[in-house]
Amino acid sequence: MTRAAGLRSDERDRIRYAWRLLSVVCLASLMTGINVSSLNIALPAIVDGLDAGPVAASWILLSFQLTHVTLMIFFGRLADVLGRRTMYLTGVAVFSAASLLAGAAPDVGLLIACRVAQATGAAMLIANSAALVTAAFPRRLLGQGLGFYMASFSLAQMLGPTVGGLVTTELGWRWTLLLNVPVGVVCLLWGLRVMERVPRSGEPLRLDPAGNVLVVLGLGGLLVALSQGGTTGWTDPVVIAGVVAFVVALPVFLIVELRVPFPVVDVHLFREPVVGVGVLAGFLGTMSRFAVVLLMGLYFQAVQGDTPSEAGLKVLPLAVASIVSSPGAGTVLRWVRARTMAAAASSVSLAGLVLLLVVIDVDTPYPLLITAVVVIGLGSGAFIPANSTAMLQDVPPDRLGITNAVRLMAQSSGVVVSTAVTLTLISLPLPAALRGHVLDGSIARVEPAALDGLITGFRWAFGLMAVMAALCVLTSLVGRRTTRDVPGPATAVTDVEG
Structure with a gap:
């Protein structure tokens, strides 16, 4: 009886630590997520304020994303050798310092350089976040832990456009970057207090x-x-x-x-069908949904003439839908196969994208647009924890970091390719002389007659995203035949040790 009581006490302590660790991870996720989603809304103001050309304007976003993808695997491997705690807290410090410098950047070139530094810190964080959560939570609670972790990104999506739009309108775009600094300081201090020191693996560093x-x-x-x-x-x-x-x-x-x-991407991981399907589904899922906030923010400002704060408020329901469905999916994963949930969630996002493709026009009523956007958000919020759980729940502890980094690299590649492709597509039907006015939000004032061509570009972009969503559904359905995952109670016997 005493031994059983001791085991129960140890389990309670472990669960308590897991939730405290999750609070650190979610706070850092809020910081990086708000950074991304707020700049999606603030981009026209940044482009106008720094007089950036269309290529430089794209690279304000793409420089961050490319650096993030490039360093993701590197920091995932480095953390497995040197320790996730050290890597994570270093990432918080680097990201915060880079945000301070970016807020003071005098020209677009220096801003892009600061965005590269920001991305370096973000890669240290994101490459280790899900691995930290997966290692800390007992198997029976893993779906819930990952659900709340993913919900922090949904919350960032909710706060980012709204806060970023309001701050850009009232204080200027620089404060959308400077707001990261106090959040980063709090996160660093809390992480130093909460996160346990984990012994290093002792494995030699091979790059x-x-x-x-x-x-x-x-x-x-x-x-x-x-x-x-x-x-x-x-x-x-x-x-x-x-x-x-x-x-x-x-x-x-x-x-x-x-x-x-010691490859940057262990190709042999893809021999395991669960990993291969998860990576492909993650890439396709991200391609199909990530650019929605960016595109709708540009649509409301460039087509309908809204201010950044108005545009931020108008895209808010997407993030609300995601933050509702993400933890809900984490709970449902205790009874439903993860790959089944991923296929269902992708189908919901596909329905929303098709609706958006059909209804979008220069004067489309807001209720129609936002209905489509909410449906996309519901599917997006549910897909990420489902796909992540399907991939990570059976990975050996010593491979969590690299497997999670591969997963995130695929998703981040989807982000960067989706951003580049959609920004190109929306302006492609326009004359070259007018394309720069799309990203600074002034095209409706400069040449109102060009709006029909711009809408055609939006339809091309949403059409491509719908195709990606359909492929994601098919990939997840195929994955049901290869995955070993079963509902939560059947997998609750074995815990994941960090």
Whole structure:
């Protein structure tokens, strides 16, 4: 009886620590998530304030995303060797300091450099967040823990556009970056107090510099081509060079990763169908939904002439829907197979995207638009914890960091490609001279007659996103045949140790 009581006491202590750790992770997720979603709304004001051209305007977002993707696996591996606590808290400090510098940047070039530094800190955080949560929570509570963790991003989506829009309108766009600083300081102090020191693995640090360089060349080349092709033309030498870099780097990257002893991406992970399906579904799911806030924020400002604060409030229901469905999905995962939930959630997002594609126009009533956006948010909020749980619940503890980093790299690649493609598509039907006025939100004032062409571009973008959502549904359905996951009570026997 005493021994059983001791075990129950140890379990209670572990659960208590898991929830305290989750509070640190969620606070940091709020900080980084607000950074992303607030800049999606503030982008026209930033472009106008710094007099940035269309290519530079795109790279205010893309520089962060490319750096984030490139460093994700690196920091996931480094944390497995050096310790997740040290890596995580360092990331908080770097992100906070970079936000302070970005808020004071005098020109777009320095702002982009600060965004790269921000992304470095964010990669340290995000590469380890889900791994920390997964290691801390007992298996029977893992779905709930991941659900609340993902809900913090939904909350950031809710606060980011609204707070970012209001702050941009009332105080100026610089304060959308400076707001990260006090949040980061609180997160750092709380993390120092709460997070336990975990012994290092003792494994020697082995890096893959060739793999990292190939990721930058390949993905960077693709982004340069996508972001610049619509402005300078697809036959521009820089665009052609970007395409060639991507086409050459991709197969070389795969060959290198199969041969080096410590690859940046362990290709052998994909021999496990659960991981392969999860990575592909995560990429497709992110491609299909991430750019909705960005595009709708631009739509309300560029097409309907709203201020940043008005646009932020108008996209708010999407995040509300996500924050409702994300923890709800985490609870349902105790009884429903994770891959089944992922397929259902993707189907909901697909329905919302199809509706948005059908109804969007220059003068579409707001209730119609927001109905579609809410449906997308409901599906998005439920998909992420379902797909993450399906991938991570059976991963050995010593592989959590690298597997989670691969998952996040796929999702982050979806983010960066989706951003580049959709920003190009929405302006592609317009004359080259007018494309710069889309991102600064002034096209309705400069050339009202061009709005019909801009709506065509929005339809192209949402059409592509709907195709990605349909492929995500199919991938998740196929994954039901390969995954070993079962409802929560059947997997509650074995805990995941960190």
